[in-house]
Amino acid sequence: MTVIVGPKTKPPEAIKDASMARQKQMVNAHYDRLASAKERGEKVAATFVPGNLNELLMCFDMVNNLPEVNAIQNGLRRQSGGYVMEAEKLGHSEDVCTYVKSDIGMMAKGNIGPNGKPLPDPDVLLLSYTGCFTFMKWFELLRRQYKCETIMFQTPYLADGRITKDMISYMVKQLRQDVIPKLERISGVKFDIDRLREYLRKSAKAEDDHVWVLQSAKHKPSPIDAYFGGIYYIGPIFGAFRGTDDAIEYYKFLRSEVEQRIAQGKGPVTPDGDMGQERYRLVVEGPPNYTNFRQFWKMFYDEGAVVVASSYTKVGGTYDYGFRHDPDRPLESLAEYCLNVYTNRNLPMRVDMLENYINEYEADGLLINSIKSCNSFSAGQLLMMREVEKRTGKPAAFIETDLVDPRYFSAANVKNRLESYFQMIEQKRAGFRGAA
């Protein structure tokens, strides 16, 4: 007879450092602000993380709602599986992006936000289209639901690996002639470019500390995990806080925390406390899995694997490559920001970036987490893996999971692959030592 044994005890509460707790407060406060926006007469803009124009929206006193972040929050809270199935019941294909289905399913179930309060209907959908076709269709779908205006702000794709004058000109003209006038009309607030400059100045300040934190992973041991921990570090800068004093304070605080860890020779904080000995330094390409986030992370830190750089933490901007929002060129700067987000960069640029990370961060290899329903990230990753391996001589591995659909996370398979990968790294090292 087969006996199914359930978990004996609830998993222990995740250990969080002070910056994580602080960020949690910020996120909660933002969701509370969103939930009560209409009561205060504030307008709500839904927009996407990559290429979001938070500073511009703030110029119109609009509150920023990010559907991907809602899907992530629902993934982390194990709500997304039900929402995805709900959307499929409504006729959405099993093949498409699970962020979209989680969002649609959430709407169908009353649009309750992570704070347990209903999310307000947006007054405008700002479609910052950085080359992801799913975004375009997602907002067409939401438009049907909310019957509100959708502003298309198109970012040309960096197919040839460079930003041209024509690209900037197209984007700045869209801002001047289309995006800003529409936001003025919808919000009833007159655009003030000096206000935008001030927000951009604040963004740049936070961005400096954000980059410092990400680059702290060059230390050995790395004081941070730039993928699992990185998810927390990108929250304020990629979301609703860029351009605010809160973001400046958060990154200053985070930086001091990381400085302290470096001084103490500590590795990253994990949900189970300080990580043990650093055995493997990895670069990771692709988004994480959110429905089994803690279990996934544990597979790494149990083995002493720390992620020293990741591409996912660049989806909302490639600040470590030198970009900063520039108050002296406000609209051009917004355009450059959108053009530079990671998935708007062509595959050769992405390969160069991963190769550089492996070299600069002295990583042992590249791990790709290929997301079932995200073609923007995933199509072409096997070639990227081969290229990076060829150029760096470091081993690479490939796993497949999904963003927020628990049906596509097979813990045993992922663990097996990771264990084999760590063995491969050991063998490479042994070979290197033998040859020396």
Place this chain on the structure above:
Amino acid sequence: MLDRPHHTTADIIARCEALFSDLSFTAAREWKAAEPGRIVVGFLPYYAPRELVHAAGGLPLGIFGGGDQLEVIHGDAYYQSYICRIPRSTIELGVSGRLDFVDGMMFPSICDVIRNLSGMWKLMFPSKGARYIDLPHNFDDDLGGEFYVSELRETCEWLSSLTGKPITSDAIRASIAVFNDNRRLVRALYQLRADEPWNVPSAELYLLLRAGMVIPVEEHNQMLADYLAAVRLQQRPIKDNSRVVICGMFCEQPPLNLIKSIELSGCYIVDDDFILVTRWENSDVALDGDPLQSLARAYLHDSKSTPPKYEPDEAKKGLYLVDSVRKNRAEGVIFAMTSFCDPGLLERPMLQAVLKSHGIPQIAFKYAENSGQMQPIREQAGTFADSIKLWSGA
């Protein structure tokens, strides 16, 4: 004696079938070899400015995947499980040397997979040119139009780098004129099929369009004219079929058997989104003024609505399908979307809702270019045709 055309439809379709089955692209190779300095530029299945390739003295070559004839051996090693078939077989065509004579490739902005394929091409075939054709989703002449003109200008520069010669405005105008002829002939073909679907089987129409992807446009124009002349002289038996519009085949191509199966199951296809590049523009492209601006204006204001294109006006969303149903006197819509096709599958619920609000019957299934099992599709399409006959107007 009757004034007979030079060819019968059977002759013409036999030639089309030979071109369709030839995954070595012999006709295009022979065309290139016939004169020194000729170039061949491949493009993926969506809107690509073929006129510019033609104006550069080149042959635009449609690369429409490998269909069900190509065994994908290498291509699968480049893609994980949940990616559609067409990039795999396109890589297979490249890796197996079948595209070794192609001087450059154009990747129109269809979806994230094809977008990333453009970068893969750069990495895998660095000596071949690869050009991503970014398409505007803003339809103001001053915004998206200006951007698209700059994209077209850069495409001209890229083509010039392949030939070593500049492309003149006159050459582009002349090419637009030849392609206008082609568009007119294709429109006539579509009109004839809508009027007499029993006389223009959709598999024949499809093969005719595919042939146009691998031979010079002038030759294709002659072929279309010959077919139109020949088909008007014949009368095939009329069946009691239901008239349907097919939607979803704008990129990855259906196996020929799938098209035949739908018709065999009791449906006449009276409109579709096969090989959209041949009738992307609804009317002729203007021949006066700056030809790049004419192409851009045609794109912005006179082109087909498809899932990869943004629809700025919510009120117009999906109406193109309703219009097609009405104009072609169709009785229902069959959504045949490619597996793992993000734009198509995300669009489908919106289109279905619009059709529902107009009381238009519909069914949906998915396919891949190498789908082999036609029985379920035949049963589904057959049941749909029967239900239309039984219940429409009830």
